[in-house]
Amino acid sequence: MKKSIGILTAGGDSPGLNSAIRGVGKSALNAHDMRIIGFRDGFRGLMENRIIDLNSSALSGILTLGGTILGTSRDKPHKMPIGGKTLDMTEAMLDNYNRHHLDCLVCLGGGGTQKNAYRLAQAGMNVVTLPKTIDNDVGMTDVTFGFDTALQIATEAIDRLHSTAHSHHRIIVVEIMGHNTGWLALGAGIAGGADVILIPEIPYDIDQVAESIMSRTRSGKRFSIVAVSEGAMSRELANRLTAAEARKEAAKSIEDKKKRKAEKAAAKAEIEAIEDARAVSTHDLTRELEARTGLESRVTILGHVQRGGVPSPADRLLATQLGSACTKFIVEQRYGVMVAVRGDGVEAVPLKDVVGKRKNVPLDHPWVAAAHNVGTCLGE
Numbered sequence: 001m002k003k004s005i006g007i008l009t010a011g012g013d014s015p016g017l018n019s020a021i022r023g024v025g026k027s028a029l030n031a032h033d034m035r036i037i038g039f040r041d042g043f044r045g046l047m048e049n050r051i052i053d054l055n056s057s058a059l060s061g062i063l064t065l066g067g068t069i070l071g072t073s074r075d076k077p078h079k080m081p082i083g084g085k086t087l088d089m090t091e092a093m094l095d096n097y098n099r100h101h102l103d104c105l106v107c108l109g110g111g112g113t114q115k116n117a118y119r120l121a122q123a124g125m126n127v128v129t130l131p132k133t134i135d136n137d138v139g140m141t142d143v144t145f146g147f148d149t150a151l152q153i154a155t156e157a158i159d160r161l162h163s164t165a166h167s168h169h170r171i172i173v174v175e176i177m178g179h180n181t182g183w184l185a186l187g188a189g190i191a192g193g194a195d196v197i198l199i200p201e202i203p204y205d206i207d208q209v210a211e212s213i214m215s216r217t218r219s220g221k222r223f224s225i226v227a228v229s230e231g232a233m234s235r236e237l238a239n240r241l242t243a244a245e246a247r248k249e250a251a252k253s254i255e256d257k258k259k260r261k262a263e264k265a266a267a268k269a270e271i272e273a274i275e276d277a278r279a280v281s282t283h284d285l286t287r288e289l290e291a292r293t294g295l296e297s298r299v300t301i302l303g304h305v306q307r308g309g310v311p312s313p314a315d316r317l318l319a320t321q322l323g324s325a326c327t328k329f330i331v332e333q334r335y336g337v338m339v340a341v342r343g344d345g346v347e348a349v350p351l352k353d354v355v356g357k358r359k360n361v362p363l364d365h366p367w368v369a370a371a372h373n374v375g376t377c378l379g380e
Contacts, residue, residue, distance in 0.1 A: 002033050002034055002035055003028075003032070003034045003035070003103040003104070003330065003331070004034065004035040004036070004037070004100060004101055004102050004103055005024075005028060005034055005035070005036050005037075005102060005103060005104045005105070005106060005327075005330060006036070006037050006038070006039055006046070006051075006097070006100060006102045006104075006105045006106065007021060007024055007025070007036060007037075007038050007039070007054065007070070007105070007106040007107075007108070008038065008039040008042055008043065008045060008046055008070060008105070008106075008107055008108070009021070009042060009068040009070050009071070009072045009108045009109065009132075010042035010043055010072055010073065010074070010075075010107060010108070010109040010112070010113040010116065011042070011072065011074060011109040011110045011112050011113050011132075011133070012072070012074070012110070012133070012134075012307065013066075013067050013068055013072055013307050014110075014132045014133060014134050014145070014146030014150075014307055015066055015134070015145075015146050015149035015150065015307065015308075015309065015310070015311035015312070015315055016132065016145035016146050016149065016311040016315035016316065016318070016319040017067065017068040017070075017072075017108060017132060017146075017319075018062040018063065018064075018065045018066070018067065018068060018069055018311075019062075019063050019064075019145070019311055019315065019316045019319035019320055019323075020108055020130055020132065020145060020319035020320075020322060020323050021038070021054070021059070021062065021068065021069065021070065021108070021323070022059050022062050022063050022319075022320070022323065023319055023320040023321070023322065023323020023324055023326075024036070024106055024130075024323035024324075024326050024327060025054045025058075025059045025323075026056075026059055026323075027323055027324040027326070027327040027328075028327045028330075029055075029056060029059075031324075031327065032327055032330075032331055034327065034330075036054045037051045037052065037053055037054060037100060037102075038051065038052045038053075038054045038058075038069075038070045039051055039070065040052060040070055040071050041070070041071040041072060041073045041075075042071070042072050042073040042074070042075055042109075043073070043075050043076065043077050043080070043093065043116060044073050044075040044080065045070070045071070045073075046077075046093045046096055046097070046105075047075075047077070047080060047089045047092050047093050047096070049096045049099070051100070052069075052070065063316060063320075064310050064311065064316070065310075066307075066308050066309050066310055066311065067308075068108075074112070076112075076116055077089055077090045077093055077116055077119055077120060078090055078116075078119060090119065090120065090123050091123075093120065093123075093125075094120075094123055094124060094125060097125050102125075102126075103126060103330065104125075104126040104127065104128055104330045104335060105117075105120065105125050105126065105127050105128075106127075106128050106129070106130070106326055106330075107120075107127060107128075107129045107130075108129070108130045108132050109129070109130075109132055109133075110131070110132055110133035110135065110137070110138055110144070111133070111137060111138055111139070111358060113129065113132075114129055114131075114138065114338060114351060114354045114355055115355050115356070117129045117351060118336075118351040118352065118354075118355050121335070121336045121351060126330075126333075126335040126336075127335060127336060127351070128326050128329055128330060128334075128335060128336075128337055128338075128339065128348075129337070129338045129339070129351065129354075130145070130319075130322045130323070130326060130338070130339050131144040131145070131322075131338060131339070131340065131341075132144055132145055132146050133146055133147070134146045134147055134149070134150035134177060134178075134184060134306055134307055135147070135177065135178050135179045135181055135183065135184060136178075136181070136183040136184065136359065137178075137179060137180070137181040137183065137358050137359050137360070138338075138354070138358075138359060139354055139356075139357025139358055139359050140338065140340050140349045140353055140354045140357060140359075141338070141340035141341045141342075141349070141359075142340070142341040142342060142343065143318070143341050144341075145311075145315045145318045145319040145322065146307075146311075146315060147183065147184070147315075148312045148314040148315045148318070149309070149310075149311045149312040149314075149315045150177070150184055150306040150307065151184060151187050151188055151191070152312055153302070153305065153306050153308075153309065154176045154177075154184055154185075154187075154188035154192070154227075154302060154306055155187075155188045155191040155192045156192075157174060157188075157192075157300070157302055157305075158174060158188055158189070158191075158192025158193070158194055158225060158227060159192055161174055161225060161300060162192075162193070162225060165223040165224070165225055166222075166223050168223075168296065169222040169223050169295070169296070170223055170295065170296045170297060170298055171213060171223070171224045171226060171286075171289055171290065171293065171295050171296070171297040171298070172223070172224075172225050172226070172297075172298055172299075172300060173226040173228060173282060173285060173286045173289070173297060173298070173299045173300070174194075174225065174226070174227055174228070174299075174300045174301075174302065175228050175229075175230055175282040175299065175300070175301040175302065175303075176188055176189075176227060176228065176229055176230065176302055176306070177229075177230055177302065177303070177304075177306050177307075178199075178200075178229045178230060178231060179230070179231055180200050180231040180358070180360075181199075181200060181201070181229075181231065181358065181359065181360050181361060182197075182199025182200050182201050182202075182229045182231070182232070182360075182361045183359075183361055184229065184306070185197060185198070185199050185227050185228060185229035185232070186199050186229075186361060186367050186368070186371065187367065188227060189227035189371070189376070190367060190370060190371055190374075190376070192225070192227065193225070194225045194226065194227035194376065195212070195213070195216060195224040195225050195226065195376065195377065196209055196212060196213070196224065196225070196226040196227070196228075196376065196377045196378075196379065197226075197227045197228075197371060197376055197377070197378055197379075198226065198227070198228040198229060198232040198285075198378070198379045199229045199231075199232055199361060199378070200229055200231035200232050200233065200360075201360050201361045201362075201363065202363070202368075202378050202379060202380060203232075203233050203234060203235040203237070203238035203239075203379075204232065204233075204234055204235065204378075204379025204380070205234070205235055205379055205380065206234055206285070206288055206289075206292070208377065208379055208380060209226070209285075209289065209377060209379050210288075210289060210292040210293055212224075212377035213226075213289065213293050213295070213377075214293055217293070217295070224295075226285075226289070228282055228285065230282070231278065232281065232282075232379075233278055233281065234281070234285075237274060237277060237278065237281070240270070240274055241271065241274045244267050244270040244271045244274060245267075245271065247263070247266075247267040247270070248264055248267035248268060248271065250263075251263035251264040251267060252264075282299055282301065283299055286298070286299040318341070321346065322339050322341070322346060325339050325346040326339050329348050334348050336350060336351050336352075337349060337350055337351060338350075338351055338354050340354075
């Protein structure tokens with residue numbers, strides 16, 4: 001009897017998702033004679049049993065398409081909004097998994113998807129995941145598909161901003177996505193020749209940033225490009241966050257329940273206030289740099305444009321390679337794993353080793369060293 005597999009895409013959209021769907025689907029059909037169905041709109045589609053038959057016709061012509069033909073959502077199996085309530089719908093998903101006599105569910109997504117897939121594995125499903133995100137922050141894999149395309153888009157944006165910054169003698173601050181990691185901003189900043197690069201892993205000193213820009217001005221360079229990750233923070237804000245998180249952790253050991261609850265609530269409120277401040281920190285940084293340097297400053301937020309469009313050849317190749325390896329692991333009945341990139345190859349990493357791990361930029365990473373060596377200010 002031929003194997004049957006289901007596939008879904010969850011979390012934010014990313015270049016290469018359709019390439020990965022095609023990679024899984026065509027490998028399943030051509031190399032292993034499997035049956036494959038897709039669930040629409042992530043885990044919600046699995047819960048609502050909304051499916052699409054991923055036959056050869058459905059998989060044709062999608063390699064270069066952006067987005068995902070299956071649709072996506074950020075719904076979580078154990079926290080699903082249903083009729084004004086938040087319910088655990090894991091059992092309903094398991095019922096639909098069994099109704100279609102699936103041998104495996106393939107989940108394409110980032111860190112959150114890895115967690116949710118692991119929950120389904122613990123509930124009894126055979127699960128294999130593929131690492132997707134433009135942030136490149138999924139643990140236990142060298143790279144995620146979607147990152148290369150977003151890196152190209154962000155780099156091209158910086159290239160274009162150079163001309164307007166030069167023409168008007170301005171500071172251009174460009175905010176690049178990446179959540180709480182700096183891979184995208186650091187890579188695009190180096191490739192695009194940004195003069196300042198600010199990432200979450202290195203809290204910045206505003207005085208150092210302003211001085212770096214003024215030093216350029218004194219040497220006759222009348223413009224500067226500042227590439228800033230959306231998660232970057234000043235040292236002051238980072239210190240506040242560290243203190244609030246320590247306060248929240250310390251509250252767990254307070255014996256008095258009432259006092260413990262109050263202390264945890266206060267720490268949580270402080271953390272939320274800091275996150276709110278971080279959400280507008282790029283605008284605050286831009287205003288502060290203009291005030292300190294006297295140079296006209298403008299902010300450009302790239303936002304979701306980094307997720308759109310045709311995936312790069314590298315992402316198409318990677319997604320196809322991961323999809324092909326995924327079906328091989330299914331044939332070998334290697335379940336509860338993520339298909340991780342290791343050098344030029346792949347390996348199956350247990351999901352339990354992936355969950356809860358975020359891949360941050362190491363301070364001794366070669367990209368950090370390269371930025372320092374070419375004179376880029378990292379805000380230290």
